[in-house]
Amino acid sequence: MKRAGLLVAVAAASMGIVYGYDQSNIGAAMEYVGSEFTLDDNGKQWLYTVAVVGSIIGALVAGPLANLIGRKKSMIAVAVGYGLFAVLSGIAPSFTVLAGVRFLLGVTVGVSLVVVPVFVAESAPARSRGAMLVAYQMTTIIGIIAGFLIGYFLAGHAAWRWMLGLAVIPAVLVLILLTRLPDTPRWYLSRGREADARAALTAIDPDADVDGEIAEMRAALAAESGGHLVEMLRRPWVRATAFVLGLGFLIQITGINAVAVYGPRLFEEMGYSDDFGKLLLPALVQVYGLIAVILALRWVDRIGRRPLLLGGIFAMIVATGILICVYGPLADDVAARQMWGFAGLAVFTMGFSFGFGALVWVYAGESFPARLRSYGSSAMLTSDLVANVIVAQFTLTLINSRLGGAGTFAIFGGFAVIAFLFVARLAPETKGRTLEDIQQYWTDGAKWARKS
Numbered sequence: 001m002k003r004a005g006l007l008v009a010v011a012a013a014s015m016g017i018v019y020g021y022d023q024s025n026i027g028a029a030m031e032y033v034g035s036e037f038t039l040d041d042n043g044k045q046w047l048y049t050v051a052v053v054g055s056i057i058g059a060l061v062a063g064p065l066a067n068l069i070g071r072k073k074s075m076i077a078v079a080v081g082y083g084l085f086a087v088l089s090g091i092a093p094s095f096t097v098l099a100g101v102r103f104l105l106g107v108t109v110g111v112s113l114v115v116v117p118v119f120v121a122e123s124a125p126a127r128s129r130g131a132m133l134v135a136y137q138m139t140t141i142i143g144i145i146a147g148f149l150i151g152y153f154l155a156g157h158a159a160w161r162w163m164l165g166l167a168v169i170p171a172v173l174v175l176i177l178l179t180r181l182p183d184t185p186r187w188y189l190s191r192g193r194e195a196d197a198r199a200a201l202t203a204i205d206p207d208a209d210v211d212g213e214i215a216e217m218r219a220a221l222a223a224e225s226g227g228h229l230v231e232m233l234r235r236p237w238v239r240a241t242a243f244v245l246g247l248g249f250l251i252q253i254t255g256i257n258a259v260a261v262y263g264p265r266l267f268e269e270m271g272y273s274d275d276f277g278k279l280l281l282p283a284l285v286q287v288y289g290l291i292a293v294i295l296a297l298r299w300v301d302r303i304g305r306r307p308l309l310l311g312g313i314f315a316m317i318v319a320t321g322i323l324i325c326v327y328g329p330l331a332d333d334v335a336a337r338q339m340w341g342f343a344g345l346a347v348f349t350m351g352f353s354f355g356f357g358a359l360v361w362v363y364a365g366e367s368f369p370a371r372l373r374s375y376g377s378s379a380m381l382t383s384d385l386v387a388n389v390i391v392a393q394f395t396l397t398l399i400n401s402r403l404g405g406a407g408t409f410a411i412f413g414g415f416a417v418i419a420f421l422f423v424a425r426l427a428p429e430t431k432g433r434t435l436e437d438i439q440q441y442w443t444d445g446a447k448w449a450r451k452s
Contacts, residue, residue, distance in 0.1 A: 007177055008123045008204065011075070013139040014174035015116050018082050019109060020143020021150075021167050024286075026051070026102075027261040028151025028279055029160035036160070037095040041396040048261055049392040050099050051106035056385045058110020063374055065111065067190075071119040072183040078115060079178060081108035083171035090165025113381060122184035123204060137358070141290045144260060148283035151264075155275040189217050227371030232379065236443040240367040243426050244376055248383035250419040251360060254316060255412035256352045257388055258395040259285070259345055265396065269405055270326065270341035271334045281342060288346045289353035296358035304431040305359050306423070312355020313420045319348035320413030327405030366430055366438045 030044050037043070066074045085105035092098035120136060151163050182188075185204075188197035194214065201210050232241040259266065263282030272278055296308055322344035330336045368376040398408040426446070430438050441448055 007181055008120065011174050011177040011181065012116060012120045012136045014170050014177065015075070015078070015112060016136040016139030017143035017146065018079075018167055018170045018174065019112060019116075020140040020145075021147045021170070022051075022082075022105065022109065022143075023140075023257070023260055024144040024147030024263075024282070025151060025163050025167065027264055027282070028148055028155070029163040031264065032155075032158045032160035032163075033095075033098070035158070037098075039095065041400055043095065045393050045396050047095075047099060047102060049389055051102045051109065052385060052389045052392050054103040054106025054108075055110035055113065056382060056389070058107035058112075059114055059378065059381050059385060060110070061107075062111040062114035063378060066115050066118060066187075070183045070187050071115060071122065072178060072181060074111065074115045075119055076175060076178050078108055078112045079171050079175040081105070081111075083168040083175065086165050086167035086171060090161040110385070114378070119184060122186040123181075123200075138290065138293060141286055141293065141353070145283045145286045145290070148263070148279050148286070152275055152279035152283070155279055185213070186217050186221075189214065190221055223369070223371060225371065227369075227375065229375050231372060232368075232375055236445075237368065237372065239446055240442040241376070241379065244363060244367060244380040245383045246422055247360060247363060247427070248380035249387045250415065250422060251356045252384050252387035252391055254313075254352070254356075254415045254419055255391055255395075255409075256349070256356070258391050258408075258412070259349060261392070262395055263345070265399075266345065266405075267341070269399065270337050272338065277338075282345075285342070285345050285349050289349040289357070292350040292353035293358050296354045300359060300431075304429050306427055306429045308359055309355040309423050309427060310420060312351045312353070312358075313416055313423060315351025315354065316348050316416045317413055317420065319344045319351060320409045320416060322347065323409040324406045324413065327409065363427070363430075367442055369439055 026048055030047065033039065033047065034044050039047070062074070065077075069077075081104070085101050085108060088101045089098060089105065092101055116136060147163075150166060154160075154162055182196070182200040182203060185197040185200040188194070188200060197214060197217070198210050201208050201213060231237055260282075263285065264278040267278050267281050270277075272281065292312075296312075300308055322340055326337050326341040326344055330340060363380075395408065398411065399405050401407070403411075428438065428441055428446070428448070433441075437449070
């Protein structure tokens with residue numbers, strides 16, 4: 001990989017680490033924040049939920065922002081936002097100020113969820129684009145692990161301000177990297193700056209067929225023009241729209257972020273009272289998730305997407321059954337509760353990473369023609385974030401209610417069963433299919449065209 005292409009990969013990976021770190025560091029810091037500001041569980045839930053609400057707003061404005069000022073400047077804005085709001089979180093004098101800062105941090109997160117994959121997809125050489133997008137996903141999990149580990153090493157000092165503020169370090173790193181990169185060739189071309197597009201292509205991949213790639217970009221930009229959101233609500237695309245909205249919602253409503261963010265609290269409910277149990281074990285759970293992503297990437301082109309999705313969701317169903325027993329029949333046996341509780345959370349995380357986490361986002365990009373592709377991805381992400389708000393706001397409330405942990409995971413398990421049936425009934429197997437074949441599948445009423 002040439003120098004500029006390598007910088008693109010490192011910049012994307014750094015953004016993944018920052019995003020993942022933000023997902024877990026608030027979970028590691030939450031108890032200490034609660035003690036300092038005298039928060040009950042409702043206050044702790046809002047501390048996370050307010051950031052997710054902000055991310056919905058950020059995701060909605062990200063597309064127009066990236067088109068207006070460019071992918072590079074949007075990424076720079078994200079890096080500056082990450083760093084600034086990390087520092088402000090660390091010095092927040094009150095819960096109100098901290099919640100306000102976390103809302104703004106959430107807006108930044110929402111922008112990054114849209115812009116970073118676009119930046120990588122449009123900047124990376126074709127032969128390494130997939131690897132770079134995978135690296136972003138994997139470094140997000142590494143960031144989650146780092147958040148718990150740093151929380152563990154700082155826990156003895158109750159230094160929650162440092163836990164939140166240290167996100168400034170990778171943010172500064174990625175900011176330095178971005179200043180040395182051009183914007184994406186595709187964005188330059190969309191603005192009529194062909195000379196800049198050619199220069200960017202040459203810098204990222206000196207061996208590229210510049211004339212050929214410029215011609216392909218022109219054709220793609222022409223194909224993408226003229227799309228309207230209302231088309232997604234009409235035939236023949238309304239079925240595909242319902243599919244990606246349902247899938248996006250089920251990704252989160254099955255409870256993965258309850259495990260990632262409230263992991264320390266879940267381990268405490270299982271009887272772990274020390275920092276090792278509440279912070280290192282959640283990090284170890286995410287290591288299993290990382291292994292599952294690697295396995296999924298290795299097997300997806302061999303056995304297809306549906307088997308991996310269904311297998312991952314089935315593992316989540318089994319895991320929720322284990323966790324229901326942990327909070328129910330095993331509640332009085334501390335040793336068994338701790339052993340099976342860890343196993344249940346590890347299997348749940350592996351199942352999610354193996355299925356939903358590794359594969360599901362490709363459906364939004366494949367299901368629609370070029371002119372509607374950005375709308376499809378935005379719709380799926382928005383649906384996903386709405387479900388995330390619900391999980392963030394009500395998980396601790398449910399655990400503290402008469403339902404308890406057993407009832408809470410029974411609800412997650414019920415949604416996992418719905419997800420399994422949803423995928424089994426509606427998700428097409430797209431392995432080896434062209435984009436044209438997949439889009440024809442939806443226009444033909446979810447039926448594959450017969451091969452002559």
